[in-house]
Amino acid sequence: MRDTRESRLLLVLLIAIAFALITVDIRGGEESPVDGARQAAATVLGPVENGVAAAVDPVGNAIGAVRDSGDRHDRIAALEQENAALKTKLGSDDRNASKVRQLDTMLRSAGAGQYGIKGAEVIAIGAAQGFSWTITIDAGAHDGLKRDMTVLNGEGLVGRVTTVGPNTATVLLANDPDFTVGTRMEKTDELGFATGQGSRPLSVQFLNGKADVKKGDRLVTFGSSGDKPFVPGVPVGEVVRVDPSGGDLTRTVHVRPYVGFTKLDIVGIVVQAPREDPRDMVLPKQAKKPEKPKPTPTVTVMVQPNGDLVDGSGKVVGNINEKPGASASPGASPDASGNADTAAGDAANEQELS
Incomplete structure (x- = not known):
């Protein structure tokens, strides 16, 4: 196209339309009027993303072996069998070994929480429809995925499903500024709401302004009505800083998430919630602090x-x-006799020397 007055006007018009659509999408939130177009884009572009992922990753199809977690009563046994089968299929090179470790950790976490999950692989990061912290996974409506399902991995909460195509889905990550999840603190059961802050720790507001919170305390998801968008008991993160309440009704703390959002690879979508709240069962066991040696009496x-x-x-x-x-x-x-013998020997030696 020649650099003419008409081409410049067309370019300006296209840019104006793009900014207008972005503004409408952001203001519309989950009920955005362009949601239909977004789903249509996922339908068209999803197979392309899947094809690219399959071309560069020869073990991508093996993830399908962990898509179904088995019947509820045999959940843990089924997960272990699937994990063993995947280890055999994926081989032993470094990249595949990493996938095996991620799958193993995720399946064990799902078993501890009694979550029915479908495994998926991250095939794209970011999203064409906005500037949110999102990922695209290689599972969609054909795999039973629906909007507002919890997404996790072996470390903890990854995010929630926002858009579903036939073979792919978009996941809003927990560190996105538009992401909010109810939390419960381990042991004390103090409730709060965690909000993403990008690359910074999550900001959690506790409902109790006088809550006893300290560095190192751990949080899990509280759960939602009907288990959507969040199931209970998924590890969220660990407190790294506590802001003074200053007499406020709520208290804000800063939580380092367990999940590394910049290095996601294998994730699981919870398609079947647990019958009972797993409480703190999914949290990793904390190492016991070594006891200080008792001082020897003199x-x-x-x-x-x-x-x-x-x-x-x-x-x-x-x-x-x-x-x-x-x-x-x-x-x-x-004991004193033993000390006396020692002291006597020392005293005798001193007399010989003198």
């Missing part, structure tokens, strides 16, 4: 002119003139 012994050995309380515990192996003076304890 006994001070003084030598009297007559050779008696006297401890700090004035009690006679021995005599330097006693022969080695002789019993301690009456009333001396076995």
Whole structure:
């Protein structure tokens, strides 16, 4: 196209239309009028993204082996069998070994929480329809995925499904500024709401402004009505900073998420919620802090002119003139006798030297 006045006007018009659509989409939120167009784009572009992912990743199809987690009653056994089968299929090179580790951790976490999950692989990051923190996964409506399903991995909460195409889906990540999830603190059950802050820690507002929160406390999802968009018990993160309440009705803390949002690869979509809230069962076990060694008590012994050995309380515990192996003076304890023998030997050596 030649650089003419008409081409410049067309370019300006297209840019204006693009900004207008972005503004309408952002203001519309989940009920955006362009949501239909977004789903149509997912339908058209999803197979292309899948094809590219399949071309560059020879083990992408193997993820399908973990799509179904089995019947509820045999969930954990089925997950372990699927994991073993995947290890055999994926091989032993470095990249595939990493996938095996991620799958193993995710399946164990799903088993601990009794979540029925469908495995998927991240095939794209970001989104053409906005500037949100999102990923595209290689599973969609044909795999039973629906909007507002919880997404997790072996580390914790990844996000929630926002758009579903036939073979792909878009996931809004938990660190997106538009992402909010109800949280519950381990042990104390204090409730709050976590909001994404991009590359910074999550901001969590506790409903109780006087909540006893300290660095290192851990949070899980509280769960939603009908388990959508969030199932309960999914690990969220760990408190790294606590802001003073200042008399406010709520209290804000900063939480480092367990999930590394810049290195996502294998994820699981919860298609079947647990019958009961797993509470803190999915949280990793914390290593016990090593106990401080107990201080060894010291006994001070003084030598009297007559050779008696006297401890700090004035009690006679021995005599330097006693022969080695002789019993301690009456009333001396076995420990004190041992200390007395040692002190007597030292005193005798000092006399020989002098």
